[in-house]
Amino acid sequence: MPLGPDLVGQRSETVRRANLGAIVRELHLRGPQSRSELVARTGLTRTAIRALIGELVAGDLFLEERGAPVGQPGRPSPLVRPREAGVVVLAVSIAVDSLAAALVGIGGEPIASVRIPRPRGHLSLDAIVEDLRELVSGLPVDAHRAAIIGIGVAMAGLVRRDDGSVSSAPNLGWRDAPLGERLPAAFGLDVPIHVANEADLAAVAELRRGAARGADDLLLIWGEVGVGGGIIVDGKPLTGVAGYAGEVGHMPVNPGGATCGCGSIGCWETEIGERALLRLAGRPVDGGPDEVDALLRAAAEGEPGALVALAHVGRWVGIGLSGLVNLLNPRVIVLGGLFARAYSYMEPAILAELDRLALRGPRELARIAPGALDVDAPLLGAAELALEPFLADPAARLGPRAQLVAAAGA
Amino acid sequence: MPLGPDLVGQRSETVRRANLGAIVRELHLRGPQSRSELVARTGLTRTAIRALIGELVAGDLFLEERGAPVGQPGRPSPLVRPREAGVVVLAVSIAVDSLAAALVGIGGEPIASVRIPRPRGHLSLDAIVEDLRELVSGLPVDAHRAAIIGIGVAMAGLVRRDDGSVSSAPNLGWRDAPLGERLPAAFGLDVPIHVANEADLAAVAELRRGAARGADDLLLIWGEVGVGGGIIVDGKPLTGVAGYAGEVGHMPVNPGGATCGCGSIGCWETEIGERALLRLAGRPVDGGPDEVDALLRAAAEGEPGALVALAHVGRWVGIGLSGLVNLLNPRVIVLGGLFARAYSYMEPAILAELDRLALRGPRELARIAPGALDVDAPLLGAAELALEPFLADPAARLGPRAQLVAAAGA
DNA sequence: TCGGTTTGGAAGATAGGACTACAAAATGCC
DNA sequence: GGCATTTTGTAGTCCTATCTTCCAAACCGA
Structure with missing residues (x-):
């Protein structure tokens, strides 16, 4: 049943969400592109692209700039590029031999990242949370606080997706550890957190930015x-x-x-x-x-x-x-x-x-x-995981648009 | 990349397609329902449901009838039910010990079906095609010819989905047998054919109508x-x-x-x-x-x-x-x-x-x-496979609607 | 400088569903 | 049997989003 148990009726708004999502995902996966490239790739008209990009620019998530000259006749199409201050996620990796964290924006490139080796052996949840807190304090979190929309965690262990708890992590000696509910507070971030197995996330990263x-x-x-x-x-x-x-x-x-x-x-x-x-x-x-x-x-x-x-x-x-x-x-x-x-x-x-x-x-x-992608694969995958809700519906982050339109019309 | 290599922009028409598909799929999977049940389940308004159902009825694919009294106050909602003459597929199963065929309509119930035992041992593609032709001649194909939109085949062997060829079927001694391109002509049907492995199709059938x-x-x-x-x-x-x-x-x-x-x-x-x-x-x-x-x-x-x-x-x-x-x-x-x-x-x-x-x-x-579902699972799954294109976009079968609307307006 | 070409921009058209008000058809109570 | 209540069908209007069409802007090359 390709449609969920309770299928939801589609409306005009759904179309807009889907198209906005397609554009943002395209820019995320293939990097900055000109408007006309987006027209060709999405099949939408220039008018539609213009309106959607306009909204992303007005929301300070993307910016338009003169692209490099292409040596072709015709009016040049501006390059659409994500703003670093726009949308950012905090990615964290708890691996067997290291801990890592990074701030990652649209496009998937880390803005800043840190990694420290970790001696093997069992460690309590509290100890790991504290180590991570310290590690993350080395990142410019405050500078990007307003832009951070989520936390992604790559975990060496069996993870329940729904609540982010670690069902089992033999290397750390964990069992049913509530990792997901501890971390946001530890980082001082009140945003959604997504925890997943490191290999699952490595697969996502290799698919989008690596060997696959x-x-x-x-x-x-x-x-x-x-x-x-x-x-x-x-x-x-x-x-x-x-x-x-x-x-x-x-x-x-x-x-x-x-x-x-x-x-x-x-x-x-x-x-x-x-x-x-x-x-x-x-x-x-x-x-x-x-x-x-x-x-x-x-x-x-x-x-x-x-x-x-x-x-x-x-x-x-x-x-x-x-x-x-x-x-x-x-x-x-x-x-x-x-x-x-x-x-x-x-x-x-x-x-x-x-x-x-x-x-x-x-x-x-x-x-x-x-x-x-070497050791960074799980970390980059964690970033992709945390970015996913935004890619699926960028309109949610843009906030109420109707009011602006109404104001402009008055 | 959930979006294909060349993503296609969504339009108003997409919305209609999706909603029509949701309604038809709902009726296919859960059986006849009243309009108001469809309203509750899809989240669409009565108005939208009315228009979409109206189209399905006008296209002779479904019919509305007085439902059984429910003992509730309020105006009764008519029951929407598939017409047997509406959309039908021919399902075929090539198993190790038997051959089977059935005509199946929306709702998944066979209109007619036949099964014959098959002695084990290698048989040529020609021989199997001939056996199937004879088997299918026992079904009321002519009575439903206009309604038949596709053929689904469940095959005991390794199948390439794209061309319906059988890569390997040890029980029959086949290797790279072009089964998919032979059958429509053998049945005298010029419709799309879909061939898949019998276990894959049994899974679909058990999911939709069986133990899962x-x-x-x-x-x-x-x-x-x-x-x-x-x-x-x-x-x-x-x-x-x-x-x-x-x-x-x-x-x-x-x-x-x-x-x-x-x-x-x-x-x-x-x-x-x-x-x-x-x-x-x-x-x-x-x-x-x-x-x-x-x-x-x-x-x-x-x-x-x-x-x-x-x-x-x-x-x-x-x-x-x-x-x-x-x-x-x-x-x-x-x-x-x-x-x-x-x-x-x-x-x-x-x-x-x-x-x-x-x-x-x-x-x-x-x-x-x-x-x-016993031995019938692959056969029923083959029917589901052949019905899938219609469920995904019933509008394609309904034909041009704009002309009718224009005529009504004139 | 002047066509040719490509892209951006704005106004109106088209399409689809939501919202609202009202009519129709059932139940249940008196 | 009549009437209130409840639920659903129907029609008109509104809202949203994209498409179509036409024109202006910007770049290239001669």
């Missing part, structure tokens, strides 16, 4: 200590009923395998996670990022043990991906986090397993690529 | 000889890039397992397919539906060997479902085909494995249910 630009169906695998996944279907994140979807790390791929931290047996994570990689390479499994870096350096120098371990993990990556390719028939598979850094060593094994195990049809259509 | 009514996120597992799957996300079928998505049968779940017909190793199908079940029960693996029926009868009589085999398969069903629950976070999991018939014997094992292996969050949200 232009694709509509994407599968991303995100490796840190654990293994997460993000699925994009028809351009929209697959969240599932509560937002839990995408937990690829806990697919059973080897019933005869090892016990997983989740209590299950033979999860994919037990074969391709950081600990499995370090174990295979004969390094301390709890060595963390330092040992992983050392392993990758060894591989770069051609050390056989390191290369064998990476190839072995690559094979298991390929085995799991085969099932996912058959299941989801994606256009692009992006390997992020640990898998992006190790991609060059794993690629042959991954591709060989895919060719061996996946069905011919979906296999031929799927392109494999390492992530392009 | 009211849900928006659904996973269906369909067992015949092979194992197929259908995924519904946010009320819409997950097709993937080419329509291949949902092939759950070929997820690798047991790397140490048996070689699958697809050439891969340890596919889920090798653990839970019909052949695996018969083998575990000590019956001939190629016995087909007769042996399966005998097995189920034996189980009903309490034969230990049969019960053990069913429980064993149930465990593997649960193992695979665990991964899918973590991956997709569905609201309902429907077991169809063979699994629906054997559900009562497998249920304990399935639930036990889910509780053991799936993550707590998504596990708690997923309801498991056997399919409610």
